[in-house]
Amino acid sequence: MRRLSTYGVALATCGLILTACGTAADDNDSDNDAAAAECETVQLEGDPQVGLAYDVGGRGDQSFNDSAYAGLTQAVSEFGIAEVTEGEAGQDESEDIREERLRTFADSGHNVIVGVGFAYSEAVDTVAPDYPNVAFAVIDGFDPTEDDVNCNVAYLGFAENEGSFLVGAAAALQSQTGTIGFVGGVNNTLIQKFEAGYAAGAEAVNPDINILTTYIEESDPAGFGDPAGGQAAAEGQYADGADIVFHAAGFSGTGVFDAAVAADKLAIGVDSDQFLTAGPEQAQHIITSMLKRVDTATYEFIASAVNGEPDQGFTTFTLADDGVGYSTSGNFLTPETIAALEDYKAQIIAGDIEVPTQP
Known part of the structure; x- marks a missing residue:
């Protein structure tokens, strides 16, 4: 059974630079x-x-x-x-x-x-x-x-937290409403890494950013194969004021893109450059993707x-070895945004920013 658990993210819990938020x-x-x-x-x-x-x-x-x-x-x-x-x-x-x-x-x-x-x-x-x-x-x-x-x-x-930090910063830099969203396929420690990095990157740009988070499933891997669940999650976030939604939900992310089209809002893809693989109507709403080089x-x-x-x-x-990153296809990201992301990237690689792995 699909379960949508939605909540606001309190970003001040861990802060930007964390040494105590490692995993067991x-x-x-x-x-x-x-x-x-x-x-x-x-x-x-x-x-x-x-x-x-x-x-x-x-x-x-x-x-x-x-x-x-x-x-x-x-x-x-x-x-x-x-x-x-x-x-x-x-x-x-x-x-x-x-x-x-x-x-x-x-x-x-x-x-x-x-x-x-x-x-x-x-x-x-x-x-x-x-x-x-x-x-x-x-x-x-x-x-x-x-x-x-x-x-x-x-x-x-x-x-994943490092790449997600960069797209979180991109979302905060280009959001017009000050509210952005995250849709995860399954609420486990792996997908929480995406959420944690995304939130930290957004907060680095705007400490007052409002982030809405929804997980399609709490533990069932079916959350990665449920486009209807992804669409429902994103629709709720757009209705609550988000103008950009990042998904880490596998095939369910196609539903997030459908919601972005219907609401005429923006989305962020995951794993591959989804601007290049989505349908032409969806692609016009995908401003970047968090690249996870599974290939x-x-x-x-x-x-x-x-x-x-x-x-x-x-x-x-x-x-540091281009195992994760972000895409620029479609020219949605402004030159100023890209410059800021490259600066954050350099700081993460140098160890000046330690990105959390837990929300």
Whole structure:
């Protein structure tokens, strides 16, 4: 059942520069990195054969999954990979089904397998030990066991908070009403990183900015595949005075864009440059997108396997290595806004601004 939980964001709680707003997983990540360093290189059997398991929404979501597909396409073209199989998560599917999808890939000879989305973390950690000569990766992956990481798994994460800071600043700089919105697909720690960065960036520009936040679902991944839920969430925020809404909701974001068209307001995309993938009517309302280079992560993991040294352990893609960023397609952002964003970007990379990961 869809649930819309809406509230105003109190931005003064943490402030702009936070050293005390880290997550409890920080220490565990350090331990897991040390464990991964002791792992031997995964030895693939035969030529690389790739299995790509999409999250809810699948290929065609104009966002997260399509970005992974772009990375896959680049790798196939560059390395001449002959065998590729794709699979897609369904709404409300169980861990058993995700595990079965991964095992089907491995049992059919696929030795490079990528789970697209955090929802595959537990399934990958369960399946990977049974296939030591298969290289697994999870986009946005985490080690659910909080124990030693599996040596044949790469957990590929992003500093979503850093990229979201920049689009939050862009929203505040170009808002005419002083009220902006955020729509998240699922209310979990990952999507909260988008919210936290967005709020911090907006507050850096305007400490009095009003931010409306709505999560489509509290825990159900179906929140990423619910355009009607995204549209309802954005409609409520536009009605409450927001003139720009940023979504981190996967395929549900298409509903946010529909709401922007209907209200003649503005929106911010996520993951890929959604100005380039949305329909022509929607595109005229997308002023920027928070770029999360899932394509780069997917490509680089496959490339590492092709080169005989599959990535292992934890990798985080940040502003410093262009793992996250913002788009300028459509020329909606003014030169003054872009200059300000580039200044914020430089400060984040230099460590002068530490962007929070929790709202």
